[in-house]
Amino acid sequence: QQQVKQSPQSLIVQKGGISIINCAYENTAFDYFPWYQQFPGKGPALLIAIRPDVSEKKEGRFTISFNKSAKQFSLHIMDSQPGDSATYFCAASKNSGYALNFGKGTSLLVTP
Amino acid sequence: GAVVSQHPSWVICKSGTSVKIECRSLDFQATTMFWYRQFPKQSLMLMATSNEGSKATYEQGVEKDKFLINHASLTLSTLTVTSAHPEDSSFYICSARLRQTQYFGPGTRLLVL
Numbered sequence: 001q002q003q004v005k006q007s008p009q010s011l012i013v014q015k016g017g018i019s020i021i022n023c024a025y026e027n028t029a030f031d032y033f034p035w036y037q038q039f040p041g042k043g044p045a046l047l048i049a050i051r052p053d054v055s056e057k058k059e060g061r062f063t064i065s066f067n068k069s070a071k072q073f074s075l076h077i078m079d080s081q082p083g084d085s086a087t088y089f090c091a092a093s094k095n096s097g098y099a100l101n102f103g104k105g106t107s108l109l110v111t112p
Numbered sequence: 113g114a115v116v117s118q119h120p121s122w123v124i125c126k127s128g129t130s131v132k133i134e135c136r137s138l139d140f141q142a143t144t145m146f147w148y149r150q151f152p153k154q155s156l157m158l159m160a161t162s163n164e165g166s167k168a169t170y171e172q173g174v175e176k177d178k179f180l181i182n183h184a185s186l187t188l189s190t191l192t193v194t195s196a197h198p199e200d201s202s203f204y205i206c207s208a209r210l211r212q213t214q215y216f217g218p219g220t221r222l223l224v225l
Contacts, residue, residue: 036216043116043205043216044156089155099146100214102155 003027004092006103013110019077021106023090026071030092034100035064035075038087047088048075080110113139116208118217125196126225133191133220135206141186142208147179150203150219162189196224 006023013019023033031052036044050057050064050073057064063076077084087107091100115138125131135145143164148156160181161169168181178200180192189208193200201224207214 032212034214041219041221043118043207043218045216046213049213095212098209099158099161100156101158104155105153107153 002104003030003101004090004103006090006106008106009104010107011109013077013080013108015080015082015110015112017080017110019080019084019108019110020074021088021090021108022072022074023092023103024070024072025092025101027092027094027101028071029094030101032093032095032098033064033066033073034091035062036089036091036102038089038105044089077108080108082110082112084108085110114210114213114215115139116206116215116217118204118206118220120220121218122221122223124223124225127197128195130192130194131196131222133193133204133206133222135189135191135208135217137187137208137210137215140208140210142189142210143186144209145183145189146207146209146214147181147189147191148205148207150205152203156205159191193222196222198224200224 034049035047038044052068061078066073087105090103117136119134145162147159150156162183164183170176183189205219207216
């Protein structure tokens with residue numbers, strides 16, 4: 001049972017554009033929502049994370065928007081670059097540092 | 113900081129043999145480590161939670177006698193795939209918890225012939 005649903009499965013964005021990936025969850029006990037970036041053959045790397053007490057968090061070109069009432073959160077990548085081409089996973093857990101429930105991933109391709 | 117390593121990075125073995133994968137936190141101590149499995153172009157599925165000095169907690173459907181986990185120290189957890197079969201071929205990734213963040217290793221690709 002997929003506890004975190006992620007869309008789209010794949011995404012193509014032109015260089016300089018905005019990449020948007022969405023996730024939804026059902027379990028209201030989740031209180032930690034990280035995003036990970038994974039390159040082929042590598043482990044995931046933490047990009048940015050948010051807790052439900054804030055609606056938005058920004059770190060450089062990466063922004064998480066969080067809607068607690070809708071149980072949805074999204075990742076926005078501003079000024080997307082070819083080097084951002086990777087698979088992005090959203091995740092959720094009942095407490096940060098505990099077992100993560102991952103979305104199915106979004107394969108992002110940023111074209112030159 | 114917060115670097116997690118895995119060894120080996122890839123391994124090929126014959127069906128029926130056992131394979132051990134090591135996960136180390138290089139610059140921090142981790143009382144809790146996690147083991148995930150990832151099939152090609154799919155998400156990470158949690159296999160088990162490994163706590164230093166105690167028995168691992170396995171997720172439903174994961175055979176604990178097949179996937180042996182030992183967390184013998186605060187910087188090392190091992191996953192042993194016993195009597196490996198071709199269906200065990202996958203990408204195995206560990207993570208270690210530092211304060212409130214999980215840091216992932218680079219993964220180990222296992223191919224069972």
